[in-house]
Amino acid sequence: MTSVHALPPVIAAHDLTKTYTFHQQRAGLGGALKSLVRRTYETRLAVDRVTFDIGRGEVVGLLGPNGAGKTTTLKMLSGLLYTTSGDLQVLGHTPSARKHEYLRRIALVMGQKTMLWWDVPAMESLLLHKDMYGLSTTEFDRNVSELADLLEVGHLLNVQVRKTSLGERMKLELMAALVHGPEILFLDEPTIGLDVVAKARVRSFLADVNRLRGTTILITSHDMDDIEALCSRVMIIDHGRLQYDGGLDELVRTARPRKLVRATYAAPVDVGQLDGVTDVEVSGTTVELEADRDRAGAVMEQLTRLGPLVDLDVADADIEDIMRDLFQRRSSL
Ligand SMILES: Nc1ncnc2c1ncn2[C@@H]1O[C@H](COP(=O)(O)OP(=O)(O)OP(=O)(O)O)[C@@H](O)[C@H]1O
Ligand SMILES: [Mg+2]
The missing domain is CATH 3.30.70 (Alpha-Beta Plaits)
Structure with a gap:
């Protein structure tokens, strides 16, 4: 008989909280001048004591209306933002320390931001990632050819990025994010603005990456088709609070x-x-x-x-x- 060991979670968040403190600019020129003299600060609680664990190989959807705190959560998990309070461990690291050993094991893709250089072919950006992550040529070539096949972008690697379509660019973004073989992929609205065919391609690619490489995926999307296609588990966040964490089926059954x-x-x-x-x-x-x-x-x-x-x-x-x-x-x- 084989014994089953419960694996430790790859993401463990306990009471994760983020409060933004920002400077409120007053209206008009007079207001701007006054703001220079006396700055008024405001705070906004964007993520409020959120607790969850994610196991290796899970694909989890993070859902919620605009301003719910989804992007803020992903930014904390990927180490772009400090947490205000709470405990956060991802792959045994504190993300905000931004240690190289941590960053080379994760990737963050934001549908509205690009990590590719606009004026050169995507291959240049991929080569930069090769250096940044210290990949051997063999490893790099293998990853590039596997990803290019799955995404069908081989013919685009040497085209100036600005000359590619939105859907093509998103595929290249995913390729750049995955070329170093991260164990966890954070995706913030990866299908935003894509047509139905491109969305379907991105979804099936992500499912393949999860299946073939065992990559853990945390994804936000306002497109429920993305979520239904990929996630058996969803977390719903609203006004910074985690409102639901469980199966998508169960949510459907209990809500309706x-x-x-x-x-x-x-x-x-x-x-x-x-x-x-x-x-x-x-x-x-x-x-x-x-x-x-x-x-x-x-x-x-x-x-x-x-x-x-x-x-x-x-x-x-x-x-x-x-x-x-x-x-x-x-x-x-
Ligand atoms: N840099 C910032 N400074 C101050 N407040 C911010 C900042 N970034 C986000 N917020 C606020 O924090 C809250 C959560 O924002 P967040 O971007 O995490 O929401 P979201 O769930 O990703 O929304 P969307 O679906 O619109 O992308 C919002 O009230 C937002 O206005
Ligand atoms: Mg967002």
Whole structure:
């Protein structure tokens, strides 16, 4: 019998907190002059006592509305920002110490920022990373060819970055982020602004990286399709507080315990009385309703008896809708 050892988490955050202190500029020229004489400082609590562990090889989605504290969290994890209080260990390091041994084991990709030099081909930036991270030529060549294949960007490596499209550039960004073989990848909205095809390519690439290399991934995205495609676990943060940490399925089940059922018939039907359903809507030959999750089977049976069916579709509530409900409820509290 093999014994199972619980591996220590690669990311351990306990009461992680960030308060920004910033200088409030007064309006107008007079205001600017006054600001020079007397500076007024304000503070903003961006991340508020957040506690979580992430295990090696997990892909976790960090979700929340604008201003929730997602980017701030990723910046603390990757060592770009000091924490205000709390404990944070990533791969056994304190990220803000920015030790080389730490930085070479992680990568941060921000959808809205580039780490590539704009005026030269991406290969130049990759070579810089080779030096920075002390990669051997063999290791570098192997990584470049593997990543170029997965991303289908071999033909772009020697093109000036400014001449590439947004989708192509994001693929090159991912390549630059991964060329040193980081164990953890922090992604801040990596698909922002991309078309549906490019988004799908980026998602499947990230899934491959996780599967082939065992890379741990923490990703933020406002696109729920990204999250559904990649993450079995999500953390929801709102006003800096962690509101949910668990399975995506479980979130859907508890937030919206009902199934959406849509039946299309060959001819209009008389719905009459159906058991265990709510929100029945009939339009022409189509009947839409919500059914209790555990009674969905019985509801379908009733529907098949109403008349000849052309199509029957059962779905969970849209995760997009669930998020909207969650955030609206909180902001109106
Ligand atoms: N440099 C800064 N100085 C002061 N306040 C900041 C700074 N950066 C962010 N904030 C504030 O901290 C809070 C959290 O911001 P953060 O960028 O982490 O949110 P986010 O969840 O990434 O939002 P989005 O989905 O819009 O990217 C916001 O209220 C924001 O205004
Ligand atoms: Mg952000």
